[in-house]
Amino acid sequence: MKDKIVLITGATSGIGKETAIGLAKLGVTIVFTTRNMQKGGLTKNEIVKASNNNKVDFLYCDLASFDSIRSCCDQFKAKYGQLHVLINNAGVWESKRKVSKDGIESTFAVNYLAPFLMTDLLLDALKKGAPSRIINLTSGYHGGTIHFDDIEFKRSFSGRKAYRQSKLAVILFTKLLAEKLKGTGVTVNCVNPGFTATNLARELNFIARAFFKLLGKDPKKGAETSIYLASSPDVENITGEYFVNKKIRQSSKESNDIEVAKKLWDLGLEYFHLNRKKDGGGKNK
Numbered sequence: 001m002k003d004k005i006v007l008i009t010g011a012t013s014g015i016g017k018e019t020a021i022g023l024a025k026l027g028v029t030i031v032f033t034t035r036n037m038q039k040g041g042l043t044k045n046e047i048v049k050a051s052n053n054n055k056v057d058f059l060y061c062d063l064a065s066f067d068s069i070r071s072c073c074d075q076f077k078a079k080y081g082q083l084h085v086l087i088n089n090a091g092v093w094e095s096k097r098k099v100s101k102d103g104i105e106s107t108f109a110v111n112y113l114a115p116f117l118m119t120d121l122l123l124d125a126l127k128k129g130a131p132s133r134i135i136n137l138t139s140g141y142h143g144g145t146i147h148f149d150d151i152e153f154k155r156s157f158s159g160r161k162a163y164r165q166s167k168l169a170v171i172l173f174t175k176l177l178a179e180k181l182k183g184t185g186v187t188v189n190c191v192n193p194g195f196t197a198t199n200l201a202r203e204l205n206f207i208a209r210a211f212f213k214l215l216g217k218d219p220k221k222g223a224e225t226s227i228y229l230a231s232s233p234d235v236e237n238i239t240g241e242y243f244v245n246k247k248i249r250q251s252s253k254e255s256n257d258i259e260v261a262k263k264l265w266d267l268g269l270e271y272f273h274l275n276r277k278k279d280g281g282g283k284n285k
Contacts, residue, residue, distance in 0.1 A: 001023075001026045001027060001028045001231055002026070002027035002028065004028045004029070004084040004085060004129075005028065005029045005031065005080055005082065005083055005084050005085075005129065006020075006023050006028050006029065006030055006031065006084065006085040006086075006087065006230060007031045007032070007033075007076060007083055007085070007086050007087070007122070008020050008030065008031070008032045008033070008087040008089055009032070009033045009061070009063060009087070009088055009089050009090040009114075009115070009118070010032075010033070010063075010089040010090025010091065011030075011032035011033070011034075011043065011047075011089065012032070012034050012036070012039050012040065012043045013043075013219075014219045014222070015089060015137070015193055015219050015222045015223045015226065016032070016087075016089040016090065016223075017043060017046070017047070017219070018219045018220045018222070018223035019087060019089060019223040019226045019227055019230075020032055020043075020047050020056075021046075021047050021050045021051055022220075022223055022224075022227040023085075023227055023230055023231065024047050024048075024050075024051035024053040024055070024056060025050075025051045025052075025053065026231055027053060027055075028053075028055070028084075028085075029055040029056075029057070029080075030047060030053075030055065030056045030057070031056075031057045031058065031059060031076065031080070032056075032057075032058050032059075033058065033059055033060070033061035033063070033072060033090070034058050034059075034060065034061070035060070035061070035062050035063075037058075037060060040058040040060075041058075043058070044056045044057070044058055057079075059072050059075055059076060060072065062101065063090055063109075063110045063114040063118075064100035064101050064102075064106060064109055064110055064114070065100065065101035065102065066101075066102055066113075066117060066272065067101070068101070069114060069117050069118050069121070070117075070121060072118075073118060073121035073122055076122070076125070077122070077124075077125050080125070081125065081128065082125050082126075082128035082129035083122055083125040083126050083128075083129050083132060084126075084129040084132045084133070085132065085133045085134075085135065085230045086118070086119060086122055086126060086132075086133070086134045086135070087134075087135045087137075087226060087230060088114075088115035088118065088119065088134070088135070088136045088137060088170075089135075089137045089226065090110065090114070090137075091110065091111050091137060091166075091167075092106060092107055092110045092111060093107070093159060093163045094106050094107050094159050094162065094163075095159045096157070096159070097153065097157035097162075102271075104152060104271065105151075105152035105153060105154075105157075105162065107159070107162040107163055107165075107166050108151060108152055108162065108165070108166055108169075111163070111166035111167065111169070111170065112166045112169040112170060112173065112268070113268055113271055113272075115136055115170065115173070116173055116268045117268075117272060119134060119177070119188075120272075123186070126186045127184055127185065127186060130184060130185025130186055131185045131186075131187075131236060132185065132186050132187075133186070133187050133188070133189075133229065133230060133235075134177070134186065134187070134188035134189075135188075135189060135190070135191060135226055135229045135230060136170050136171075136173065136174050136188065136189070136190040136191070137170070137190070137191055137193065137226070138167045138170040138171050138174075138190045138191065138192055138242070138251075139163075139164075139167040139192055139193075141163065141164055141167060143164050143168060143252050143254075144161060144164045144165060144168065144254075145165070145168075145254060146165060146168065146169060146172070146254070146260055146263075146264055147161075147165060148263065148267070151165075151267070168252065168254060168255055169264055170190060171190050171242060171251050171252075171255040172254075172255055172257070172260060172261035172264050173261065173264070173265070173268075174188050174189065174190040174240065174242075175240050175255070175256065175258065175261055176258065176261040176262060176265055177240075178239040178240030179240065179258075181239070182239070187235075187236070187237070187238060187239035188239055188240065189229055189235070189238065189239060189240065189241045189242070189243055190241075190242050190243065191225045191226050191229060191243050191244075192225075192242065192243070192244045192249070192251075193222040193223070193225060193226065194221075194222060194244070194245070224245075224246065225243050225244070225245060225246050228243075228246045229243060242255070
C-alpha cells in the first residue's frame with residue numbers, strides 16, 4: 001500500500017487516530033481533517049512518531065459546514081489529484097438539539113450529510129485512484145426508522161433517536177452507493193467498530209461518559225476493522241456490506257430497504273441544492 005493515499009475524517013482522537021496510525025505503519029500517505037489546526041499539528045506529530053512515517057498531512061474541515069467540506073475537498077484534489085481510500089470516520093452524539101452552520105440538526109448534518117457530500121465531491125479522485133475504497137463508520141446501535149416526517153427532530157428532539165437514525169442512514173447510503181458505483185473500480189462498505197471508549201459521549205451526561213470510558217474497548221481495537229477494510233486484499237472486490245470484527249454481518253431490516261435508501265438519497269441532494277442556491281452556486285449532481 002506504500003503508494004496509496006488515504007483520507008480520514010475525525011482522526012485527531014479515538015478510532016480515527018488509531019486507524020491513521022495503523023495505516024501509516026503500512027507506508028501509505030495519510031491525510032486527515034481537523035477543525036483545530038493546532039490540534040491537527042499535534043496529531044500529525046503523534047502519527048509520524050507512532051508509525052515512523054512522515055507522509056502525514058492534514059486539512060481544515062468543519063463537517064458541520066457544507067462550504068467548509070467543499071473547500072476541503074477542493075484543496076485535497078488540487079494537492080493530490082487522486083484518492084485510494086476515503087474513511088468517513090467522524091461522528092457526533094448530541095444530548096441537546098443543536099444546528100450546523102447551515103441551520104440543519106447537527107447529528108443528521110455531521111453523521112449523514114457530511115459523509116454523503118464529501119464522498120460525492122471526491123468521487124472523481126477516487127475513480128482516478130481505482131481500484132479504490134470508501135469506508136463509512138456506522139454503529140451497532142443503528143436502527144429504528146428514518147423519520148421523513150421530521151428528519152431533524154424539530155418537534156421533539158431525542159439524542160438517542162437522532163444518533164440511531166443517522167447511523168441507519170449511513171448504512172442505507174452505503175448500500176445504494178455500492179449499486180451506483182458498480183463497474184467503476186470503487187468499492188464502499190460500512191463498519192460497526194463496536195462499543196469503544198472514544199470522545200463520542202463528550203456531550204452526554206456524566207454517567208454516559210463514564211459508561212463509555214469504563215466499559216468501551218480500546219480505540220486501537222475499535223480501529224481494526226477499518227484498517228482491515230482499507231488495506232486487505234481479501235476485500236478488494238467486496239462492496240455494499242456491513243462489517244463487524246472483520247466479518248460481513250447482517251444489519252437491521254430497514255437498513256436493507258433500497259426504496260428507503262433512494263428516498264433518503266434524494267433528500268440529501270435537496271439539502272445540498274438548497275444550500276447552493278442560497279449562495280448562488282450550482283446543483284449537486
